[in-house]
Amino acid sequence: MAPIENAQTIAQLFARAARIYADQAAIEDGGQSISYRQLEHLRQQAARALLALDVQVADRVAVWAPNLWEWIVAAAALQSVGATLVPLNTRMKGSETAHILRESGSCVLFSVGRFLDTDYPAMLRDEPLPALRQIVHIRPQAALDTGLSWAAFMALAQQVPEDALGEREALVNAQTLSDLLFTSGTSGKPKGVMTCHGQNLQVVRDWSEIVGLRQGERYLIVNPFFHSFGYKAGWLAALMRGCTIVPHQVFDVQAVLECVQQARINVLPGPPTLYQTLLAHPRRGQYDLSSLRVAVTGAAAIPVEMIARMRDELGFSTIVTAYGLTEACGFASICRPGDSAERVASTSGRAMPGVEIRCAEGNGEVLIRGYNLMQGYLNDPQGSQDAVDAEGWLHTGDVGVLDDAGYLRITGRLKDMIITGGFNVYPAEIEHSLLLHPGVAQAAVIGVADERLGEVAMAFVLPVAGQAIDPAGFISWCREQMANYKVPRKVQVVEVMPLNATGKVDKQVLRGLVV
Template sequence: MLNQGIGSWAARRARMSPERVATVHDGDEYTYREVAARATRLAHVLAAGGIGRGDRVAYLGPNHPTFLEALFATGLLGAVFVPLNTRLAAPELAYILRDSGATALVWSPRLATVVERLTPPPFQLRLGDDYEAALSIVEPEPIDLPVDPGETCMLMYTSGTTGRPKGVMLTHANVTWNTVNLLVDVDLASTEVTLVSAPMFHVAALGQTVLPTFCKGGTAILVSAFDPDETLELIERHRVTFLFGVPAMFLAVARSPRWAEADLSSVRSAICGGAPVPEPLIATYRQRGVTFLQGYGLTEAAPGATFLRVGDSPAKAGSAGTAAFFTDVRLAGPDGAPVPPHEPGEVLIEGPNVMAGYWGLPEETAAAFTADGWLHTGDVAIADDEGYLYIRDRIKDLIISGGENIYPAEVEDVIYQHPAVAECAVIGVPDERWGEVGRAVVVLRAGKTLDPAALLAFLDGKIARYKIPKTVVFAESLPRTASGKVLKQRLRDRH
């Protein structure tokens, strides 16, 4: 094939195992032959709508087989896939559509109220009857345009510390090498049955479960919305062998009334990531015969950087493991020099899975790498004597709540829009369910009063709900350095 990118995967898999079931969703099954044909039909529809090489195609919808069809169809044309976070508010989505320059939007009717508030790209395709009708009137004539592995495959937007979302450019090679790394680490089989309830618009679910399963010819059970009870029921019904979740998801499953009696005997591998995994949670699953395969990564690494493999998990519980096979990781001090074992250092990453850069942001891209090409993560870890990493802290003030990244500066910018607010700072505080949640520390303008609930209501609709702080506390002032920077550690100590 001329196409060496992700767009060719559907056809490649279909020629190997055409009648094997690729995806299951709400009882509907699609074979690899059908996925390849539907992706090809969609590529023809997009091409007829003027979409070509390098154009950005956005997708807005929950987990569904059409997500993969759009990814593969976009790749067949040499275009760029832009998965949108369904939890974002309309202004946030509008910014991403503008910034990416998306010329096409494939969207779910579930998000109609949000889409109505957007300025649509030139080409739109509504999922459901409109989508099926569009596919039905074209033939799945093979498309084999030349696509190089170094071309951009997708833009995955992740909020920046300044509050400005950044499009992470992941090439076809980045995604492919991440898949290879995962297959080495987890040793998936062609008979794998993978439960996908974490959203595929996040790189972890897509890169660590869906695409490796597809590559091996297994079956992906796609779930539109996570539900703890349903998770246990699906594991039993489909004899699920592989699943991924963030700690908050696994905690919710363990608290289900069905937990004690659920049949988990089919599960061979369970990956937990997206946030530090509490050791009591690890023990809870081990008691049921399920061992977590923990990992560490970030969108910029497509996402896998390190992995704690099944043989190491009992002895190294709580560790993020060691570097993936084709990826290198090192810890560096402020001067860039290596740090000895048990001393904190910034995690630096290098490898073929590391991003090409940030979309349209050359200065930010340059700042993200060391002079010799290693990716700065902004995360601090220590390594033990055997080289196993333990993530300890974050250089940036990132809050990870239930696996979702929350950047305080972005939330603070919206809080400042309230006329009663003089100053504010958002910090992360521990939460039993989500691991960490936001708390807003607010200084009011002279003579103004404000109810905490009213402030939280003010934020609703302006930013995604998961970014809205769970609590508000008022203060007379914020502690600052001589240069005016808020001392957030002091705020955490106080609040």
């Protein structure tokens, strides 16, 4: 039997994991336990159902749902038949989601019925989606007018023989596109990042080995599956190493503490805000957190004191920070177990195996080269060419320095980007949305410090002549137009927008206006 490390496709990974880990629990979700063997059966059943829906190699299939076991099954099934996974952010509104569905040409959508008091399919009712043929409703709570329930979808597998799935899987290889993750660009237009089965499996293999994931460990995944952290460093890495996945839908500190104690969680990655919130909880001492072993974080600066407290008070023996971006399969550099608290707090580690990192002379831009780089942006050859130069270096837009040991410290961003609670937010995208407000003539967005989220968006708006803008009402309008993490937390109305010599908004002047 070929070892799991040699899997070239995600279908092969699931099949070999089922043989190796067999009746061990692969996922525990809401009182339901699914073994590795059962997970493989579900993957095959869902894949045959997709064949019944006439999903072809290179078709795009989207998943719009929180962290649920069905998310993993749907993703693995569509990748098994050669389709490309399009994960959708559960915080997006209907218009934002519809844009990505149209841009990707997704033919099937797996969507949760209701989540956080929101009817997700209803948000798409008035949106033109010419390529979308079918919606599969995960856990519908009422009778369906259109689309298929999860049960009805899975029943379609009866129409397709098992050998048909085997024939389709034989057409999928390491170079087949596995996913299309949309990331916002500085132009304000989301870009679809294309990556393949083989490169993702290799980088996940290396990442999980460095972190030291162990068979049988229990992995609480708070990071959303629609993000590369929750998807690739999350459930994909866990299944590769024989861990038990415990999905968590919404971060709630009380629920996390209870889950760690009851489920005896060993691995808990997340943004720095997750650990800060745990450390600050007044009743943390009442919970048994002794099972915790591995923490992986990044995306924001971390005080050295916090690393020490994570070891002393939360009990983590392995704490590492990492750096990556969607265009690099989510992984570029990582600390190693045993690195000092100072190094973990002040750097993002050193390059992953097989990956090169350097900082450009002059502006210090972080450049990455290696097998982990994207295949390009969907339908954007010029953008792809601009991102990866002729020598194969990805220009990240981040600014940093490397020490003598090759450890990377991010010092700033060439791109005007904000990181809010671990999410990348681009001012240009928010500004584009703000200009849809009928009372706004001009808008500019900057990042301002926030104790809980690290950084949040602040908007400066110039009203249309003769109109007034109420900041509180304007923020409420923003919440209806865009995902919550993009919504400006502060709004300042200005009488004139400061411009530089080239006629562009001078954001340095705006930063000086922040009270």
